[in-house]
Amino acid sequence: xxxxxxxxxxxxxxxxxxxxxxxxxxxxxxxxxxxxxxxxxxxxxxxxxxxxxxxxxxxxxxxxxxxxxxxxxxxxxxxxxxxxxxxxxxxxxxxxxxxxxxxxxxxxxxxxxxxxxxxxxxxxxxxxxxxxxxxxxxxxxxxxxxxxxxxxxxxxxxxxxxxxxxxxxxxxxxxxxxxxxxxxxxxxxxxxxxxxxxxxxxxxxxxxxxxxxxxxxxxxxxxxxxxxxxxxxxxxxxxxxxxxxxxxxxxxxxxxxxxxxxxxxxxxxxxxxxxxxxxxxxxxxxxxxxxxxxxxxxxxxxxxxxxxxxxxxxxxxxxxxxxxxxxxxxxxxxxxxxxxxxxxxxxxxxxxx
Numbered sequence: 001x002x003x004x005x006x007x008x009x010x011x012x013x014x015x016x017x018x019x020x021x022x023x024x025x026x027x028x029x030x031x032x033x034x035x036x037x038x039x040x041x042x043x044x045x046x047x048x049x050x051x052x053x054x055x056x057x058x059x060x061x062x063x064x065x066x067x068x069x070x071x072x073x074x075x076x077x078x079x080x081x082x083x084x085x086x087x088x089x090x091x092x093x094x095x096x097x098x099x100x101x102x103x104x105x106x107x108x109x110x111x112x113x114x115x116x117x118x119x120x121x122x123x124x125x126x127x128x129x130x131x132x133x134x135x136x137x138x139x140x141x142x143x144x145x146x147x148x149x150x151x152x153x154x155x156x157x158x159x160x161x162x163x164x165x166x167x168x169x170x171x172x173x174x175x176x177x178x179x180x181x182x183x184x185x186x187x188x189x190x191x192x193x194x195x196x197x198x199x200x201x202x203x204x205x206x207x208x209x210x211x212x213x214x215x216x217x218x219x220x221x222x223x224x225x226x227x228x229x230x231x232x233x234x235x236x237x238x239x240x241x242x243x244x245x246x247x248x249x250x251x252x253x254x255x256x257x258x259x260x261x262x263x264x265x266x267x268x269x270x271x272x273x274x275x276x277x278x279x280x281x282x283x284x285x286x287x288x289x290x291x292x293x294x295x296x297x298x299x300x301x302x303x304x305x306x307x308x309x310x311x312x313x314x315x316x317x318x319x320x321x322x323x324x325x326x327x328x329x330x331x332x333x334x335x336x337x338x339x340x341x342x343x344x345x346x347x348x349x350x351x352x353x
Contacts, residue, residue: 008332010298012350014318015069016334017048018079023086024048027062030106031318031335033074033309037111038151041070042309044077044318045118045152046335047105050086058123058139063105066090066120068153074309074316075351082153090147090155092122099124099143099164107144108180108239116149119190121177124164128174129197135174142175144168144192146212161213168207168215173197176205182240182251184278188212191221191238201260202234206279222280223273230269230288233260237305240278245313246343248284249274254317256304257288267292268302270319272345290319290338290348298323298332315340317348 008016014031018024027049036043049064065088068080082089093101100122108119126141143166147155159165170176173194180191190207204221236256244252257271269288273281290306293299299321309316317340322333338348 008298008334009352010293011352012293012319012321012336012338013298013352014335014337015077018067018087020051021086022048022067022079023050023065023084023088023091024067025086026051026053027064028067028335029062029320030305031320032106032109032307033316033318033337034109034111035309035311036070036116036152038116039070041072042074043152044069044071044335045089045106045109048086048088049103053103056137057102057125059137060134061103061105061139063103063121063123065092066104066106066118066155074311080153089153090118090120093157093165096124097164098122099141099162099166100145101125101164102139105142105177107178107237110181114150116152117181118147118149118155119179119181120145120147121179122166123175135195140175141170142177143170144176144179144190158212160215168192168217170194173203178237180238180240182242182278184208186210189240189278190215191240193236201232202236202258204235204238218279223282224280225282228283228286229261229264230259230267231255231257231271231283233258233266235271236268239307241308241310244308244310244315244343244345246340246345247272247274249276251275251278252284252345253281254289254306254308256306268304270303270306270317270348285346289346290317292321293350296329298329298334299336300324300329301327303336313342315345315348 031046069077129135149155160167178193194203206218207215238255259267270290301324305320323329
């Protein structure tokens with residue numbers, strides 16, 4: 001792959017930061033792999049943060065601008081030199097009153113009626129919880145938004161009716177981010193992650209719309225079974241897919257699970273839930289389907305943000321991984337890839353690009 005930053009390598013490793021001067025030369029994350037029939041290539045859209053991004057702005061996040069990579073085979077990737085600053089294909093709004101005036105992050109991407117729809121999140125300079133050791137910084141007031149593109153390179157925002165052009169409002173939570181959508185009949189279902197102010201975990205809230213402009217709140221994500229230890233603090237990201245081989249129901253949701261037990265230090269793993277109607281969910285397995293690698297690997301601490309691309313009878317999953325922040329390889333982090341072959345959802349095998 002061209003244009004990589006520091007090499008870390010290893011099983012599953014796909015890419016990390018870009019070369020100096022790019023929009024992604026400090027951090028990357030949120031990779032979404034899809035087949036692009038317009039470009040006739042596989043695409044990965046992802047967010048990147050540059051080295052000149054303000055250090056006190058949402059420091060725990062890697063969001064900044066949106067960048068793009070393409071591939072003919074899904075293994076060898078080339079960074080696209082986008083038309084915007086630092087090679088980005090989407091940058092923060094130049095309107096200071098916009099919800100996404102400071103930084104952007106990926107959420108979900110769909111192809112509908114000849115247009116790519118990017119369901120993303122963005123942040124302004126607001127500080128939602130001054131004095132808090134984690135969220136007491138500017139940039140953590142996050143909302144979900146929508147942009148569309150004919151080719152996945154040139155994007156146009158579709159302002160919503162929420163604050164600053166967001167799709168929906170924030171309410172009383174710290175932030176609303178990591179949106180994803182899917183079609184359920186004539187409705188678009190929108191799921192968004194909210195962080196509650198008591199820091200008891202992450203909440204998934206659900207809306208529906210018939211026109212993708214007016215959104216009606218359905219409430220929190222509905223489960224028919226009880227939380228397990230591995231997702232007792234909720235989920236951070238989700239992707240919902242339809243009629244997936246190996247899934248125990250018509251709808252499958254692959255998600256970032258957060259362990260709420262104090263000794264687990266909010267460990268992230270990747271898990272699967274299924275639904276018969278697309279609204280009420282149950283865990284397919286009693287444990288995660290993908291966890292951190294063995295000690296010493298580049299992703300030996302946490303794995304998160306799964307995004308699946310269906311390729312025949314295989315599921316190709318991009319994910320974000322990182323090493324133990326207290327260990328000797330603390331700087332190792334990046335985007336990885338794993339494959340589930342022949343519908344075996346319990347066996348995602350790390351591959352090297």
